[in-house]
Amino acid sequence: MKLSARNVLPGTVVAVTKGTTTAHIKIELAPGLTMFSSITNEAVDDLDIRVGDTVSAVIKSSDVMVGK
């Protein structure tokens, strides 16, 4: 399945922190460039996301702001 989301950035999982319902995932896109994601614990379990996994950070364009 191809996505309408314009941002599908490959990287490596460097941290997985599960809370009671919400988990935080840290993805290294490039050396020194990390992306922080907040998803459900269910998604972490379903995709079996672990440190070292090759994944993609997926972001809809309308969720990207610009700072200058």
Add this chain to the structure above:
Amino acid sequence: MKLSARNVLPGTVVAVTKGTTTAHIKIELAPGLTMFSSITNEAVDDLDIRVGDTVSAVIKSSDVMVGK
């Protein structure tokens, strides 16, 4: 002002396309790694966003999905 958004990624504007109300901005974060942003024309005018500008792509963690 420092932001709660965990993702503030520096880059260079490589394209600005204005529609009637909504504009699309392409930001190069690293060679071969671009971020696509959809913002209001007002924001483009207010920040005077132009190709070549040094900017940051700002994304709230809860807007980042993971694909595996």
Add this chain to the structure above:
Amino acid sequence: MKLSARNVLPGTVVAVTKGTTTAHIKIELAPGLTMFSSITNEAVDDLDIRVGDTVSAVIKSSDVMVGK
């Protein structure tokens, strides 16, 4: 690629309306149950989305509100 987004709902495209930069897609999930999506024109072109296509509406759980 499997997604962390908990909502991936299959359906059929019943309308595609392109604006200057933003397009609107109407997806029928079930008889009488349609989903409205607002995405970039680039995504419509890239995925070649047309009326009659079998697609999925993809929604992150944190973007779903509840009304009662």
Add this chain to the structure above:
Amino acid sequence: MKLSARNVLPGTVVAVTKGTTTAHIKIELAPGLTMFSSITNEAVDDLDIRVGDTVSAVIKSSDVMVGK
């Protein structure tokens, strides 16, 4: 109050899971078609959301991606 959100889909609550601050709600829209929502515990308490309730899943069009 009528909403600008184009997606207001009626359904039945089939699961409520409260975390420390964030709750997950599962809404059945049609047989075999469920919607997963992540909202605050405060909202669950305020609306008194319980399994069996008739509710609506409310989603802004700009939060709906398309996969093909």
Add this chain to the structure above:
Amino acid sequence: MKLSARNVLPGTVVAVTKGTTTAHIKIELAPGLTMFSSITNEAVDDLDIRVGDTVSAVIKSSDVMVGK
């Protein structure tokens, strides 16, 4: 219908600008405090939103960042 969205802020419409598919609405919440909203043209037509209308700006808590 009561909403899980924790932010339902009453105000007055002070500007409506329609693009080809996306419209911008400016809502005055209090003197000197305005809220900018980007919604579909369909929503503007459906709710018949006009300057002077009493409306509410509705925002999900997970879409509110904090700057300090």
Add this chain to the structure above:
Amino acid sequence: MKLSARNVLPGTVVAVTKGTTTAHIKIELAPGLTMFSSITNEAVDDLDIRVGDTVSAVIKSSDVMVGK
């Protein structure tokens, strides 16, 4: 850094509630007008957000719905 987000509303923090991974912040924008924000615990720690702080609620226009 100036933001493309059209809504940067100044206020005072009146409550901070940390969960296991997600925190809730209540910001008073004006007497009787409060904004509820859901952010990561990491952001609360990083910005050292405390009751009484002068902060801004930051919201992208595309995340603001209208109710009428």
